[in-house]
Structures are given as structure tokens and as C-alpha cells.
Amino acid sequence: MHARFLSAPSPASAAPSPYVRLAFTGARPRRACWKPRGPASASAPPPRPLHSLCARASMQPASPAHDGHGGPPVHGVSNTVIGVLxxxxxxxxxxHAASQMGIRIVILDPLPGCPASSVCDEHVIGSFNDEDTVREFAKRCGVLTVEIEHVDVTTLEKLEKQGVDCEPNASTIMIIQxxxxxxxxxSRCEIPLPDFMExxxxxxxxxxxxxxxxxxxxKSKRLAYDGRGNAVAKNKEELPSVVASLGGFERGLYVxxxxxxxxxLSVIVARSRDNSTVCYPVVETxxxxxxxxxxxxxxxxxxKIKKxxxxxxxxxxKSLEGAGVFAVELFLTEDDQVCFGLSTYFFKIYSSCSGVYIIILVLFFL
Structure with a gap:
């Protein structure tokens, strides 16, 4: 995936920006930076510090680093262990974000070499869809969360009834998956949607x-993402083949x-336990x-569209329950209307500033 972080547009009458927009390409997105141009004239303003530009992109107030290494402030060690399915x-x-804050992360994943295994405090090898395994895993955690929505919600509901702190709540994960x-x-919450039916x-x-x-x-009701589980019928004659390509009606379909x-467009929203939210800048995907x-x-x-x-x-x-970081994907139509055309994915974060969003998530848990 590529990431382009663009400076805010300026009025046509304003002086040319002293910054050149750079597009980054490669296997992984990287934090944006700006390359200063030479001043157009002696009266041109000097380039602004890089941290102020990064602050505008992430909606964090510009401030010097507190740990002496250019990173976010380092917090004290927390006694809370966050378990991640x-x-x-x-x-x-x-x-990565939690380690900068002294917060312990334990993960449950069946793959010994999964991406998080090299940076977590502890990796428990096991299935996050096996009830007994998840129950045992929850015993060592102060807070239980997920980094993928395709988990066993029934088990999470049982754990919540037993007093386990699951964030976001099992009811939210059930809706999202x-x-x-x-x-x-x-639709009941009056969010703009395209017409649909089962x-x-x-x-x-x-x-x-x-x-x-x-x-x-x-579309398939479940396990539909990254283009999988979706198909387009151009006419009535294509309906049987489209249904077959998605696994048949028994899989669960809607249109x-x-x-x-x-x-x-996409908007990252961080939600706390008390339903307060923080929204990050609107991006185009x-x-x-x-x-x-x-x-x-x-x-x-x-x-107007951003607002x-x-x-x-x-x-x-805000219509969901529990703390978490969410990406809301939207269609912008020709008549400048915003339509909730795609699905909301829990933890589906596209920006290379994802660490910032995850830090917010960890803070909300504690």
C-alpha cells in the first residue's frame, strides 16, 4: 500500500507553499515528511518545523518530544495486562504503541510466527475461536480486546457475564462481523445507507x-472484506452465477x-468507555x-464534506458499545452527499500513523 500525506490546500492568492508533496511507495507505508523548497524571495517565510506538519496530519498538538528520542511521551509502567485475540x-x-507507554500486551494467535509475536510481551499459541482456549487466556488479562473481528462472540458474551472486561463489547463485535x-x-440509527435487503x-x-x-x-453477510464476498450482477440473467460464486444462499446473502x-473516504474514530470520541482527519482511499x-x-x-x-x-x-478504534468507510456521491456505502471495520486502519490511533485505544482501556 502507498501513503500520500498532502499539505493542506492554500488559497490561490496565497504565496506558494515552501513544501513539496512527496508520495511514498513500497511494501509498507511510512510516516510522511516534507522537503523544503528554496525561498521564492527574500521575504518568503522560513519553512515550518517538521513536527508542526506532522501534528496537522495527526491532529495531535505540536510539541517537542519528551523522551529524548523524537517519540511520544513515555508513561509509567501499568499494572494492567491487555490481552489481544x-x-x-x-x-x-x-x-509497538503500548511498549512506549509501559503497558504489557499478551496475544493469542495460532501462528507461531504471526506479526505481533516478535514485539508482544507474551505470545500464547492457540485458536482465538476455541472457547476453552479463550477462557484460559482471559484469566491472565485485565482487559480483553481483539485485532480482528472474526472471533467467537458467544464466548465473549459469556466472559462478559462473568465479569471479564471486553473492549469493545461483544455486542459491538457481533454487529460488525x-x-x-x-x-x-x-439504518435504525438513521445513518445514510444505500437501499439494501436480505x-x-x-x-x-x-x-x-x-x-x-x-x-x-x-454481498455475503460474513467474512466479506478486501473485495472477497462481493459480486456484481449486471442483469437478471447473471443472478444464478453470481449467487453460486458467493457460495449459494445458504452462506447468507443480501443485496x-x-x-x-x-x-x-475514511474516518478513524477512537471511542472511549463513556462514549466520548475523537475523530481524525478525513482521508481518501x-x-x-x-x-x-x-x-x-x-x-x-x-x-463542508469533511464536516x-x-x-x-x-x-x-457512538451507536456502538465499548472502547475501541474504528475506521468508517464512506462513499462521496456526485451530489456531494456522504453515504455509508462500505462496512465499518474494527481496527481496520489504513494510515501510516496507526500507532497514534492505537495509543489512544490503550489509554481508553486503562
Whole structure:
């Protein structure tokens, strides 16, 4: 994935910016930096310090480092152990952030060489979908969380009833891991959505096509991400083959009205236990073959659109329960409306500043 961090647009009448925008490419996104231009004239203002530019991109107040190494402030060691179900890339970033704050992270993942295994305090090898394994794992943790939503929610519900602190709550993970349930939840909360309906027979999906028109977006309720579990029927004749490609009606399917859009936007929202939220700048995500390929931050849209996208994202996350960091994905339509067109993914963080977001998450837990 590539990351482009862009300086804020300036009025046409203003002096040229003393900074050159750089696009970073490679296997992993890296923190943005700016290369200063030479002054256009003797009266041109000197380049601003780099930390002030980074602060604008991350919405953190510009301040000098407190640990002497250019990083965030170092906090005292916490007695709380955070247990994480899953040890993927997001778990690894969480471990990096927590280590700077003296917070212990224990992960549960079946793969001995999972990404987070090299940086966590302890790696328990086991399945995060096995009830007995998760129960034993929870005994050593002060807080239990996840870095992937595809976990056994039933087990988490039982643990919550026994007093285990699960963040976000099992009810939230249940909503997020089922896209149709998610759509119904946000529809009740009056979040703008494309029209959708459940389909379980060939006749019902044909009726959906008659109602919504073609092309028609057909989706799996569960395990649908990065382009998997989605298919487009261009006409009625393609419906049987599209359904078969998704595993049949028994897998659990629903359809959405096709939504033309001009940009895909994303807003990172951090939510605390008391339902207070922090929203980070709106970014644009550019996809290639259904995979996020480029992130441009901040998004090149008007302030009106940024406020609207932030408002929709914040309203959606405030309807959930428990602390966590969420990415809300949105469609920007031709008439400048923001539509909750994609799914909300727990911990799906695209920006190379992910460590900042994870630090917020850890603070909310303690």
C-alpha cells in the first residue's frame, strides 16, 4: 500500500507553499515528511518545523518530544495486562504503541510466527475461536480486546457475564462481523445507507433486481472484506452465477442498490468507555483490485464534506458499545452527499500513523 500525506490546500492568492508533496511507495507505508523548497524571495517565510506538519496530519498538538528520542511521551509502567485475540499487523502496531507507554500486551494467535509475536510481551499459541482456549487466556488479562473481528462472540458474551472486561463489547463485535446485521443497526440509527435487503431464494433476489435495478451489488453477510464476498450482477440473467460464486444462499446473502460515487473516504474514530470520541482527519482511499492501494491525507475535499463525513462517522460509532478504534468507510456521491456505502471495520486502519490511533485505544482501556 502507498501513503500520500498532502499539505493542506492554500488559497490561490496565497504565496506558494515552501513544501513539496512527496508520495511514498513500497511494501509498507511510512510516516510522511516534507522537503523544503528554496525561498521564492527574500521575504518568503522560513519553512515550518517538521513536527508542526506532522501534528496537522495527526491532529495531535505540536510539541517537542519528551523522551529524548523524537517519540511520544513515555508513561509509567501499568499494572494492567491487555490481552489481544489475534496477532496480525494491527496487533503488532498496538504492541509497538503500548511498549512506549509501559503497558504489557499478551496475544493469542495460532501462528507461531504471526506479526505481533516478535514485539508482544507474551505470545500464547492457540485458536482465538476455541472457547476453552479463550477462557484460559482471559484469566491472565485485565482487559480483553481483539485485532480482528472474526472471533467467537458467544464466548465473549459469556466472559462478559462473568465479569471479564471486553473492549469493545461483544455486542459491538457481533454487529460488525455480520454486514447485514450492521446495515440494519445503522439504518435504525438513521445513518445514510444505500437501499439494501436480505435475499435467500432466486425469486427474492430477482425481486430485489426489479426493485433496485441493475447493476446490482450482491454481498455475503460474513467474512466479506478486501473485495472477497462481493459480486456484481449486471442483469437478471447473471443472478444464478453470481449467487453460486458467493457460495449459494445458504452462506447468507443480501443485496444493495448500486451507488455511483466519485471518491471513497475514511474516518478513524477512537471511542472511549463513556462514549466520548475523537475523530481524525478525513482521508481518501484509492483501491486497486478491491485492495486499498493509496491513502491521501487529508482528503482533497471541501470543509463542508469533511464536516459531513466526520459527523456521519462519529454518529455511527457512538451507536456502538465499548472502547475501541474504528475506521468508517464512506462513499462521496456526485451530489456531494456522504453515504455509508462500505462496512465499518474494527481496527481496520489504513494510515501510516496507526500507532497514534492505537495509543489512544490503550489509554481508553486503562
Amino acid at each position: 489475534g496477532g496480525g499487523q494491527l496487533g503488532k502496531m498496538l504492541c 455480520d454486514k447485514y446485521r450492521q446495515k440494519k443497526h445503522f 435475499v435467500d431464494t432466486l425469486r427474492s433476489i430477482e425481486e430485489a433486481g426489479e426493485k433496485f435495478g441493475y447493476p446490482l451489488m450482491v 444493495e442498490r448500486w451507488t455511483p460515487f466519485v471518491k471513497e 484509492v483501491h486497486k483490485e478491491n485492495i486499498c492501494h493509496v491513502v491521501e491525507a487529508p482528503a482533497d475535499v471541501s470543509n 459531513l463525513a466526520t459527523s456521519v462517522a462519529e454518529k455511527a460509532i
